[in-house]
Amino acid sequence: MTRPLELIVVEDHDLVREELVDFLMRPSVSVRGADDGEVLEALLRQRHADILIVDLNLPGEDGLSICRRMRHAFPEMGLVMLTARVLPMDKAVGYQHGADIYLTKPANVDELEAAVANLARRIRRRVANGLQLDVPRQQLTLPSGATVGLTLLESRLLYELALAPERKLSTGLLVQRLDPHREVPRMADNLPVTISRLRQKLASEPAGAEIIKAVRGVGYQLTVSVTVRA
Structure with missing residues (x-):
C-alpha cells in the first residue's frame, strides 16, 4: 500500500480531538476528526479508514456500540479505544466489543503514536495480502x-x-x-x-x-x- 494511512479520531471534546488530529498527522498519515457516530459514518462514506481512535463517552451512540458495529462491518479495520474508563472490567468489555488496543486517559501521546504505528503494520499486512x-x-x-x-x-x-x-x-x-x-x-x-x-x-x-x-x-x-x- 502506497496511499496514506487513514485515521479517524472520534472524540466529542473539541480541543482534545483537534490536538490528537494535529499530533498524529504525518505526510504518510491522513487524520480526520468526528464528534459522534453520525459524523463518523459521513466521513466513512467519503473515504474508508484504516484505524479508528474512539472515545467511549460520546453523545448519542456510545463508543462501545460504534466499535461493535465497525468490527462487524469492517473486520479489517483497526480499533483503538481511548477513554477515561480505567477499571479492569471496562477494559475487558472494550476488548469484547472489538478493540484491538485499549488506552486510558489522560493519553500519553507517545504511547498512542507507538500503538497506532504497531497496529498499522498489522492492518497493512492484512489488507494488502488478504x-x-x-x-x-x-x-x-x-x-x-x-x-x-x-x-x-x-x-x-x-x-x-x-x-x-x-x-x-x-x-x-x-x-x-x-x-x-x-x-x-x-x-x-x-x-x-x-x-x-x-x-x-x-x-x-x-x-x-x-x-x-x-x-x-x-x-x-x-x-x-x-x-x-x-
Whole structure:
C-alpha cells in the first residue's frame, strides 16, 4: 500500500480531538476528526479508514456500540479505544466489543503514536495480502475475490507455513509435517515441484512468484499473511 494511512479520531471534546488530529498527522498519515457516530459514518462514506481512535463517552451512540458495529462491518479495520474508563472490567468489555488496543486517559501521546504505528503494520499486512485459506474446501481466496483451487498437498503446505513462527519452516520439518508417516515416496524431491505449481496458480497476484520463497540453508517462508479456516 502506497496511499496514506487513514485515521479517524472520534472524540466529542473539541480541543482534545483537534490536538490528537494535529499530533498524529504525518505526510504518510491522513487524520480526520468526528464528534459522534453520525459524523463518523459521513466521513466513512467519503473515504474508508484504516484505524479508528474512539472515545467511549460520546453523545448519542456510545463508543462501545460504534466499535461493535465497525468490527462487524469492517473486520479489517483497526480499533483503538481511548477513554477515561480505567477499571479492569471496562477494559475487558472494550476488548469484547472489538478493540484491538485499549488506552486510558489522560493519553500519553507517545504511547498512542507507538500503538497506532504497531497496529498499522498489522492492518497493512492484512489488507494488502488478504489471502484466505479454506482448508476443508482446498481453496484459496485472493484479495480480488477470485478463488484458486488447491490440491490436498498444496492446501496442507500453505496451512503449515501460515501457522509456523515467522511463517517459515525448514525443509526437513516441512516434509515431516506433510508426510509424517512417510507414505509418499520422495516427498523431499516432490516439494519444490509442488511449490512451483502453487506459485504458478498465484501468478496473477502482484507478488505471486514470491508468495513462497526459498530461504537459503533453511527451507521455505510464506511472505504474506494468510487467514486460515480449518
